[in-house]
Amino acid sequence: MPKVAIVSSDFRRAEFMIGIAPDDWDVFLVDHALSDDEKAPLLEDADAVIAFPADVSPDLMKRCPKVKLVQTLSAGYDRLDVRGLGEMGIPVANNGGANAIAVAEHTLALMIGLGKRTMHQWEKAGRQRAWRQGLDLTLTEVTNKTVGIVGLGRVGQQVAKRLTGFDTNTIYYDIVDIPDAIRQKLNAEPVEFDELLRESDIVSLHVPLTRRTRGMISDRELALMKPTAYLINACRGPVVDEKALHRALVDGQIAGAGLDVLEQEPTPTDNPLFDLENVLITPHLAGTSEETNQRASDFAYGNIARVLAGQAPESVVTPED
Secondary structure, three states: OOEEEEEEOOHHHHHHHHHOOOOOOEEEEEEOOOOHHHHHHHHOOOOEEEEEOOOOOHHHHOOOOOOOOEEEOOOOOOOOOHHHHHHOOOOEEOOOOOOHHHHHHHHHHHHHHHHOOOHHHHHHHHHOOOOOOOOOOOOOOOOOOEEEEEOOOHHHHHHHHHHHHHOOEEEEEOOOOOOHHHHHHHOEEEOOHHHHHHHOOEEEEOOOOOOOOOOOEOHHHHHHOOOOOEEEEOOOHHHEOHHHHHHHHHHOOOOEEEEOOOOOOOOOOOOHHHHOOOEEEOOOOOOOOHHHHHHHHHHHHHHHHHHHOOOOOOOEOOOOO
16 A cells, blocks of 8 residues: 655645545655654655655655655745755656646736736725725736746746737747747747846746746846836745845836745735735735645646656656756
8 A cells, every 4th residue: 555645734735635545545644843853753654755835855755765756736846955855866746737727817817906006905995985086097908918928837838828818919038948839829929038028018927946046036137127017926936036126116117016925935024015005915825726736636646656656757856957
Protein backbone atom coordinates (compact mmCIF):
# COMPACT_ATOMS: atom_id res chain seq x y z
CA MET A 1 0.00 0.00 0.00
CA PRO A 2 1.58 3.33 -1.05
CA LYS A 3 2.04 5.76 1.81
CA VAL A 4 1.64 9.45 0.97
CA ALA A 5 2.14 12.23 3.52
CA ILE A 6 0.35 15.54 3.14
CA VAL A 7 2.48 18.12 4.94
CA SER A 8 0.23 21.11 5.45
CA SER A 9 -1.37 23.55 7.83
CA ASP A 10 -4.41 23.90 5.56
CA PHE A 11 -6.43 21.21 7.28
CA ARG A 12 -9.59 21.83 5.25
CA ARG A 13 -7.82 21.26 1.94
CA ALA A 14 -5.90 18.29 3.34
CA GLU A 15 -9.17 16.72 4.51
CA PHE A 16 -10.58 17.15 1.00
CA MET A 17 -7.52 15.45 -0.51
CA ILE A 18 -7.64 12.57 1.91
CA GLY A 19 -11.32 12.13 1.09
CA ILE A 20 -10.65 11.65 -2.64
CA ALA A 21 -7.44 9.61 -2.30
CA PRO A 22 -7.24 6.21 -4.02
CA ASP A 23 -8.88 3.58 -1.84
CA ASP A 24 -5.79 1.40 -1.66
CA TRP A 25 -3.45 4.23 -0.61
CA ASP A 26 -2.54 5.27 2.91
CA VAL A 27 -2.76 9.07 2.75
CA PHE A 28 -2.23 10.92 6.02
CA LEU A 29 -1.75 14.45 7.31
CA VAL A 30 1.37 15.78 9.00
CA ASP A 31 0.98 19.23 10.53
CA HIS A 32 3.32 21.68 8.82
CA ALA A 33 3.72 23.54 12.13
CA LEU A 34 5.64 20.63 13.68
CA SER A 35 9.41 20.80 13.90
CA ASP A 36 11.53 18.65 11.59
CA ASP A 37 12.38 16.42 14.56
CA GLU A 38 8.66 15.86 15.11
CA LYS A 39 7.89 15.36 11.42
CA ALA A 40 10.69 12.90 10.70
CA PRO A 41 9.29 9.80 12.47
CA LEU A 42 5.88 10.45 10.88
CA LEU A 43 7.36 10.67 7.38
CA GLU A 44 10.06 8.00 7.52
CA ASP A 45 7.93 5.39 5.71
CA ALA A 46 6.30 7.77 3.20
CA ASP A 47 6.74 7.02 -0.50
CA ALA A 48 5.87 10.59 -1.51
CA VAL A 49 5.19 13.97 0.10
CA ILE A 50 2.54 16.44 -0.96
CA ALA A 51 3.59 19.76 0.53
CA PHE A 52 1.59 22.96 0.83
CA PRO A 53 3.11 25.31 1.70
CA ALA A 54 5.96 23.93 -0.36
CA ASP A 55 8.94 24.17 1.95
CA VAL A 56 10.02 20.75 3.20
CA SER A 57 13.78 20.82 3.69
CA PRO A 58 16.50 18.51 2.38
CA ASP A 59 17.56 17.93 6.01
CA LEU A 60 14.11 16.52 6.73
CA MET A 61 14.06 14.44 3.55
CA LYS A 62 17.42 12.89 4.46
CA ARG A 63 15.57 11.23 7.32
CA CYS A 64 12.86 9.90 4.97
CA PRO A 65 14.74 7.45 2.70
CA LYS A 66 11.67 6.09 0.89
CA VAL A 67 10.42 9.44 -0.48
CA LYS A 68 10.52 9.38 -4.29
CA LEU A 69 8.75 12.67 -5.05
CA VAL A 70 7.95 16.00 -3.42
CA GLN A 71 4.76 17.29 -5.01
CA THR A 72 3.43 20.82 -4.52
CA LEU A 73 -0.14 21.99 -5.02
CA SER A 74 0.97 25.44 -6.11
CA ALA A 75 2.72 26.73 -9.19
CA GLY A 76 5.34 28.42 -7.00
CA TYR A 77 8.26 26.48 -5.58
CA ASP A 78 10.54 29.30 -4.43
CA ARG A 79 10.46 28.09 -0.81
CA LEU A 80 11.87 24.69 -1.75
CA ASP A 81 15.56 23.85 -2.07
CA VAL A 82 15.06 22.26 -5.47
CA ARG A 83 18.78 21.82 -6.04
CA GLY A 84 19.36 20.21 -2.66
CA LEU A 85 16.47 17.79 -3.07
CA GLY A 86 17.58 16.99 -6.61
CA GLU A 87 21.07 16.11 -5.43
CA MET A 88 19.41 13.56 -3.14
CA GLY A 89 17.59 12.08 -6.11
CA ILE A 90 14.20 13.46 -5.08
CA PRO A 91 12.43 15.30 -7.92
CA VAL A 92 10.16 18.24 -7.17
CA ALA A 93 6.99 18.74 -9.20
CA ASN A 94 4.61 21.67 -9.08
CA ASN A 95 0.91 21.52 -9.78
CA GLY A 96 1.02 21.23 -13.55
CA GLY A 97 -1.06 24.36 -14.11
CA ALA A 98 -4.02 23.19 -12.04
CA ASN A 99 -4.60 26.72 -10.76
CA ALA A 100 -4.00 28.47 -14.10
CA ILE A 101 -7.69 29.03 -14.88
CA ALA A 102 -8.45 30.45 -11.43
CA VAL A 103 -5.44 32.78 -11.54
CA ALA A 104 -6.33 33.92 -15.06
CA GLU A 105 -9.91 34.72 -14.07
CA HIS A 106 -8.70 36.60 -11.00
CA THR A 107 -6.23 38.52 -13.14
CA LEU A 108 -9.04 39.65 -15.43
CA ALA A 109 -11.07 40.63 -12.37
CA LEU A 110 -8.21 42.85 -11.17
CA MET A 111 -7.90 44.44 -14.61
CA ILE A 112 -11.62 45.17 -14.79
CA GLY A 113 -11.78 46.28 -11.16
CA LEU A 114 -9.05 48.86 -11.72
CA GLY A 115 -10.67 50.14 -14.90
CA LYS A 116 -13.89 50.57 -12.97
CA ARG A 117 -11.94 52.61 -10.40
CA THR A 118 -11.47 49.80 -7.90
CA MET A 119 -14.93 48.31 -7.93
CA HIS A 120 -14.85 47.50 -4.21
CA GLN A 121 -15.38 51.22 -3.56
CA TRP A 122 -18.56 51.10 -5.63
CA GLU A 123 -19.83 48.10 -3.72
CA LYS A 124 -19.09 49.83 -0.40
CA ALA A 125 -20.90 52.99 -1.55
CA GLY A 126 -23.91 50.93 -2.58
CA ARG A 127 -24.10 49.22 0.80
CA GLN A 128 -23.89 52.61 2.49
CA ARG A 129 -26.82 53.80 0.32
CA ALA A 130 -24.52 56.56 -1.00
CA TRP A 131 -25.19 55.57 -4.62
CA ARG A 132 -22.87 57.69 -6.82
CA GLN A 133 -21.99 60.29 -4.24
CA GLY A 134 -18.28 61.15 -4.14
CA LEU A 135 -17.25 58.44 -6.64
CA ASP A 136 -14.70 59.02 -9.39
CA LEU A 137 -16.53 58.18 -12.61
CA THR A 138 -13.46 58.45 -14.86
CA LEU A 139 -13.67 54.84 -16.00
CA THR A 140 -11.84 52.74 -18.58
CA GLU A 141 -12.43 49.47 -20.42
CA VAL A 142 -10.13 46.53 -21.02
CA THR A 143 -11.44 46.16 -24.56
CA ASN A 144 -9.04 47.32 -27.30
CA LYS A 145 -6.27 48.05 -24.82
CA THR A 146 -2.68 46.87 -25.25
CA VAL A 147 -2.04 44.25 -22.59
CA GLY A 148 1.51 43.10 -21.92
CA ILE A 149 1.93 39.67 -20.36
CA VAL A 150 5.26 39.02 -18.67
CA GLY A 151 5.62 35.25 -18.71
CA LEU A 152 3.54 33.32 -21.24
CA GLY A 153 3.51 30.03 -19.37
CA ARG A 154 0.46 28.10 -18.26
CA VAL A 155 -1.15 31.04 -16.44
CA GLY A 156 -0.04 33.65 -18.96
CA GLN A 157 -1.54 31.62 -21.79
CA GLN A 158 -4.86 31.32 -19.97
CA VAL A 159 -4.88 35.10 -19.46
CA ALA A 160 -4.12 35.68 -23.14
CA LYS A 161 -6.83 33.23 -24.16
CA ARG A 162 -9.44 35.16 -22.18
CA LEU A 163 -8.23 38.48 -23.52
CA THR A 164 -9.14 37.42 -27.04
CA GLY A 165 -12.74 38.03 -26.03
CA PHE A 166 -11.85 41.63 -25.17
CA ASP A 167 -10.23 42.33 -28.57
CA THR A 168 -7.03 43.44 -26.89
CA ASN A 169 -3.68 43.94 -28.57
CA THR A 170 -1.84 41.28 -26.59
CA ILE A 171 1.94 41.38 -26.43
CA TYR A 172 4.23 39.30 -24.24
CA TYR A 173 7.78 38.86 -23.02
CA ASP A 174 9.26 35.50 -22.07
CA ILE A 175 12.77 34.09 -21.88
CA VAL A 176 11.40 30.83 -23.31
CA ASP A 177 10.57 30.49 -26.99
CA ILE A 178 6.82 30.01 -27.41
CA PRO A 179 5.77 27.82 -30.36
CA ASP A 180 4.28 29.71 -33.31
CA ALA A 181 1.07 27.70 -33.12
CA ILE A 182 0.42 28.83 -29.53
CA ARG A 183 1.26 32.47 -30.29
CA GLN A 184 -1.06 32.50 -33.29
CA LYS A 185 -3.88 30.82 -31.39
CA LEU A 186 -3.59 33.41 -28.61
CA ASN A 187 -3.03 36.28 -31.05
CA ALA A 188 -0.06 37.31 -28.90
CA GLU A 189 3.05 39.05 -30.24
CA PRO A 190 6.50 38.66 -28.64
CA VAL A 191 8.35 41.88 -27.79
CA GLU A 192 11.36 42.89 -25.73
CA PHE A 193 10.75 43.59 -22.04
CA ASP A 194 11.27 47.36 -22.20
CA GLU A 195 9.05 47.67 -25.26
CA LEU A 196 6.30 45.81 -23.42
CA LEU A 197 6.54 48.23 -20.50
CA ARG A 198 6.45 51.29 -22.78
CA GLU A 199 3.57 50.12 -24.99
CA SER A 200 1.20 48.41 -22.55
CA ASP A 201 -1.93 49.92 -21.04
CA ILE A 202 -1.95 46.98 -18.64
CA VAL A 203 1.15 45.01 -17.57
CA SER A 204 0.34 41.60 -16.10
CA LEU A 205 3.02 39.55 -14.32
CA HIS A 206 3.03 35.74 -14.50
CA VAL A 207 6.55 34.55 -13.70
CA PRO A 208 8.03 32.30 -11.01
CA LEU A 209 10.09 33.89 -8.25
CA THR A 210 13.77 33.30 -9.04
CA ARG A 211 16.98 35.29 -8.75
CA ARG A 212 16.25 36.59 -12.23
CA THR A 213 12.72 37.79 -11.46
CA ARG A 214 13.10 39.08 -7.89
CA GLY A 215 12.61 42.84 -8.05
CA MET A 216 12.24 42.79 -11.84
CA ILE A 217 9.70 45.63 -11.54
CA SER A 218 11.36 48.55 -9.76
CA ASP A 219 11.99 52.26 -10.32
CA ARG A 220 13.49 51.91 -13.80
CA GLU A 221 10.75 49.67 -15.10
CA LEU A 222 7.91 51.70 -13.59
CA ALA A 223 9.36 54.86 -15.14
CA LEU A 224 9.05 53.24 -18.57
CA MET A 225 5.33 52.60 -18.16
CA LYS A 226 2.60 54.95 -19.32
CA PRO A 227 1.14 57.28 -16.66
CA THR A 228 -2.26 55.79 -17.60
CA ALA A 229 -1.10 52.17 -17.24
CA TYR A 230 -2.05 49.56 -14.65
CA LEU A 231 0.26 46.94 -13.14
CA ILE A 232 -1.19 43.53 -12.21
CA ASN A 233 0.73 41.08 -10.02
CA ALA A 234 -0.83 37.68 -9.42
CA CYS A 235 2.38 35.63 -9.31
CA ARG A 236 4.78 36.37 -6.42
CA GLY A 237 5.08 39.52 -4.33
CA PRO A 238 8.88 39.99 -4.42
CA VAL A 239 8.77 40.20 -8.23
CA VAL A 240 7.78 43.84 -7.58
CA ASP A 241 9.82 46.29 -5.51
CA GLU A 242 7.00 47.45 -3.25
CA LYS A 243 8.62 50.72 -2.18
CA ALA A 244 9.26 51.65 -5.79
CA LEU A 245 5.67 50.78 -6.66
CA HIS A 246 4.35 52.96 -3.84
CA ARG A 247 6.43 55.88 -5.09
CA ALA A 248 5.21 55.39 -8.65
CA LEU A 249 1.57 55.28 -7.55
CA VAL A 250 1.85 58.36 -5.35
CA ASP A 251 3.77 60.34 -7.97
CA GLY A 252 1.40 59.39 -10.79
CA GLN A 253 4.01 57.49 -12.79
CA ILE A 254 1.38 54.80 -13.30
CA ALA A 255 -2.39 54.93 -12.83
CA GLY A 256 -2.94 51.97 -10.54
CA ALA A 257 -2.04 48.47 -9.42
CA GLY A 258 -3.95 45.25 -8.83
CA LEU A 259 -2.09 43.00 -6.39
CA ASP A 260 -2.94 39.50 -5.22
CA VAL A 261 0.54 39.07 -3.74
CA LEU A 262 2.83 41.25 -1.65
CA GLU A 263 6.48 41.16 -0.63
CA GLN A 264 5.64 40.04 2.92
CA GLU A 265 2.66 37.79 3.60
CA PRO A 266 0.67 38.29 5.70
CA THR A 267 1.55 41.88 4.96
CA PRO A 268 1.84 44.34 7.87
CA THR A 269 -1.41 46.13 8.61
CA ASP A 270 0.36 49.46 8.20
CA ASN A 271 1.50 48.69 4.64
CA PRO A 272 1.15 52.11 2.94
CA LEU A 273 -0.30 50.51 -0.19
CA PHE A 274 -3.54 50.00 1.74
CA ASP A 275 -3.94 53.77 1.97
CA LEU A 276 -3.92 54.36 -1.78
CA GLU A 277 -7.21 54.67 -3.65
CA ASN A 278 -5.65 53.49 -6.93
CA VAL A 279 -4.66 50.07 -5.58
CA LEU A 280 -6.77 46.92 -5.50
CA ILE A 281 -5.40 44.28 -3.08
CA THR A 282 -6.56 40.70 -2.54
CA PRO A 283 -4.95 38.32 0.00
CA HIS A 284 -3.11 35.84 -2.26
CA LEU A 285 -6.12 33.82 -3.26
CA ALA A 286 -6.07 34.13 -7.06
CA GLY A 287 -5.44 30.41 -7.50
CA THR A 288 -8.12 29.35 -5.04
CA SER A 289 -11.27 27.61 -6.24
CA GLU A 290 -13.08 24.33 -5.72
CA GLU A 291 -12.14 23.37 -9.27
CA THR A 292 -8.48 24.13 -8.61
CA ASN A 293 -8.52 21.89 -5.54
CA GLN A 294 -9.91 19.01 -7.59
CA ARG A 295 -7.50 19.48 -10.51
CA ALA A 296 -4.46 19.88 -8.24
CA SER A 297 -5.39 16.81 -6.21
CA ASP A 298 -6.00 14.70 -9.32
CA PHE A 299 -2.68 15.81 -10.80
CA ALA A 300 -0.77 15.16 -7.56
CA TYR A 301 -2.11 11.63 -7.16
CA GLY A 302 -1.60 10.88 -10.85
CA ASN A 303 1.98 12.13 -10.71
CA ILE A 304 2.74 10.06 -7.62
CA ALA A 305 1.24 7.00 -9.30
CA ARG A 306 3.57 7.53 -12.28
CA VAL A 307 6.61 7.65 -10.00
CA LEU A 308 5.55 4.58 -8.04
CA ALA A 309 5.13 2.74 -11.35
CA GLY A 310 8.72 3.57 -12.26
CA GLN A 311 7.85 6.34 -14.72
CA ALA A 312 9.18 9.89 -14.79
CA PRO A 313 6.99 12.49 -13.05
CA GLU A 314 5.45 15.35 -14.98
CA SER A 315 5.82 19.09 -14.28
CA VAL A 316 9.23 18.67 -12.67
CA VAL A 317 10.91 21.94 -11.70
CA THR A 318 14.65 22.51 -11.88
CA PRO A 319 16.98 24.90 -10.05
CA GLU A 320 17.78 28.16 -11.78
CA ASP A 321 21.13 28.14 -13.59
